[in-house]
Amino acid sequence: MTEHTLTVAGVTVDTRHWIGGERIASAETFTDVSPIDGSALGEISRGTATEAAAAVAAAKAAFPGWAATARAERARILHAIADGVDKRIEDLAIVETHDNAALLRSHRRGVMPRVAHNFRFFADWLLKLEHEEFETRGHTNRVSWDPAGPCVLITPWNAPLMLATWKIAPALAAGNTVILKPAEWTPLTASLLADIAAEAGLPAGVLNVVQGYGAEAGNALVSHPDVRRISFTGSVPTAKAIGAASAANLVPTSFELGGKSPLLVFADADLDLAVDLAVEQYDNAGQVCLAATRILVEESVADEFTKRFAQKAATLQQGDPRDEATDLGPNIHPRQLEKIDGFVQRALAAGARAVIGGAPHTDLGGLYYRPTLLTDVAQDSEVVQEEVFGPVLTLxxxxxxxxxxALANDTRFGLAATLATGDHERAARVTAQLVAGTVWVNCFFVRDLQAPFGGSRQSGVGREGGTWSFDFYCDLKNTVTAPKGWQNHG
Incomplete structure (x- = not known):
């Protein structure tokens, strides 16, 4: 370990920013703490408006060259980045587990392979991106996707690298340059990605990483006049602040925000499947924006469902996320744990009943919160209406x-919905009426990068995925060519 590196379980991570192909240190730092045991992982360079401006300048300078790079070459480099991720899956998994306390087994088997897939998918999609030419009174229309310019991408802490590359990959594939601001609670794998991208041959300045706080580095980035796109995943209040800052420069934004998604269980559903779907909502200690935290069950099967749910949830193993047997790790931060428990205790004081859980896991200590299911909750109560972002479900x-x-749609959110039913016609009727960007029927969390992803209402603005990503990260152009007026010059 040197002055500007830290070591996590044998993996060395540079703690400086990555700007213009160079490591840049800041005068001040912030401490990165592991949620697993509260230990300090190291001191991270704390970006300010100075580093933000330098990163935008580097991205702006690199943009013409990268935008002019042939599609095939851009795709080749993205595949090389994916290859680099594949080679370092174990390092990335270990570091991210220590940084955000999500399960090591999930990082190894699902999350980090998905990071590589993000790059491969958008590299391949780029090569087939086209719109069929069409005629207008003999004139030919040709649609093209032109790179927009420097893009600011601000990403959350619950799945840091996967959600960052969900944005980085299409932005780079489109021919844009990127300034990434990772969440200050989980900055480490973004630094490793910068190393991987440089080794893959990505030109200097095409990808930049600025670490720090939203009020400092983040605000300076989203208000910069040379930024051409902003994509953010996080909370509604932060999105409103970003929207206000970006409006001054008329910068297009894409927001993926909070959720309060329902799981509708009808009496004709496979009840064991429905219970499995419900218990799955505790994934990542409940820190998943798409989680169906509001379980709505038809009255005739509610008692049986609740009994089976409690039995299934009792089999979950809570503990160290590095342990292969663990199902639920700790939550991310003391502030988050306090927020989660506040929701639960206020609900209990208002008359809710805890079928399971209802308090921190004092036997484990630290940031562990017991998986909780609350019943006897009013539709207008805060625990039903507001995002808890922890292992807390309502029934x-x-x-x-x-x-x-009506109950499913009765929140200000509209990110996702899950439906359990054995009736095809009911599934069609209900899904048509649900306000949600994604609806799963008798399944959960099946996601394909070809599909549009985003939220309705206050769950977001815009859609990304497949061609929708290129529509956002590009300036679309239609070229209309007349059939006559040409001269042949031999």
């Missing part, structure tokens, strides 16, 4: 299909 009942849909 309500309904009598009719119409009531189920």
């Amino acid at each position: 309500q009942t309904f009598a009719t299909e119409q009531e189920a849909v």
Whole structure:
């Protein structure tokens, strides 16, 4: 370990920013703490408006060359980055587990392979990106996707590298340059990615990483006049602040925000499947924006569902996320744990009943919160209406299909919804009425990068994935050519 590196379980990580192909240190630092045991992982360079401006300048300078790079060459470099990720899956998994306390087994088997897939998918999509030419009174229309310019990408702490590369890969594939600001609670794998991208041959300045706080580095980035796109995943209040800053420069934004998604369980559903889907919502200690935290169950099967749910949830193993047997690790930060428990205790004081859980896991200590299911909750209560972002679910009942849909849609969010039913016609009727960017029927978290992803209402603005990503990260152009007026010059 040197002055500007730290070591996590044998993996060395540079703690400086990555700007213009160079490591840049800041005068001040912030401490990165592991949620697993509260230990300090190291001191991270703390970016300010100075580093933000330098990163935008580097991205702006690199943009013409990268934008002019042939599609095939851009795709080749993205595949090389994916190869680099594949070679370092174990390092990335270990570092991210220590940094955000998500399960090591999940990082190894799913999350980090998905990081590589993000780059491969958008590299391949770029090569087939086209719109069929069409005629207008004999004139030919040709649609093209032109690179927009420097893009600021601000990403969350719950799946740091996977969600960052979900944005980075299409932005780079489109021919843009990128300034990434990772969450200050989880900055480490973004630094490793910078190394991997440089080794893959990505030109200097095409990818830049600025670490720090949103109010300092983040605000300076989103308000910079040379930025051409902003994509953010996080909270509604932060998105509103970013939207206000970006409006001054008329910069297009893409927001993936909070969720309060429902799981509708009808009496005709496979009840064991429905229980499995419900218990799956505790994934990543409940720190998943897409989680169906509001379980809505038809009255006639509610008691049986609740009994089976409690039995299934009791089999979950809570503990050290580095242990292969662990199902639930700790939450990310003392502030988050306090927020989670505040929601639960206020709900209990208002008359809610905890079927399971209802408090921190004092036997484990630290940041562990017991998986919790609350019943006897009012539809207008905060625990039903607001995003908790922890292992806390609510259970309500309904009598009719119409009531189920009304309850499902009765929040300010609209990110996702999950439906358990054995009736194809009901599935079609209900899904057509749900306000959500993604609806899963008898399944959960099946995601394909070809599909549009985003939220309705206050769950977001815009859609990304497949061609939708290129639509956002590019300036679309239509070229109309007349059939006459040409001269042949031999």
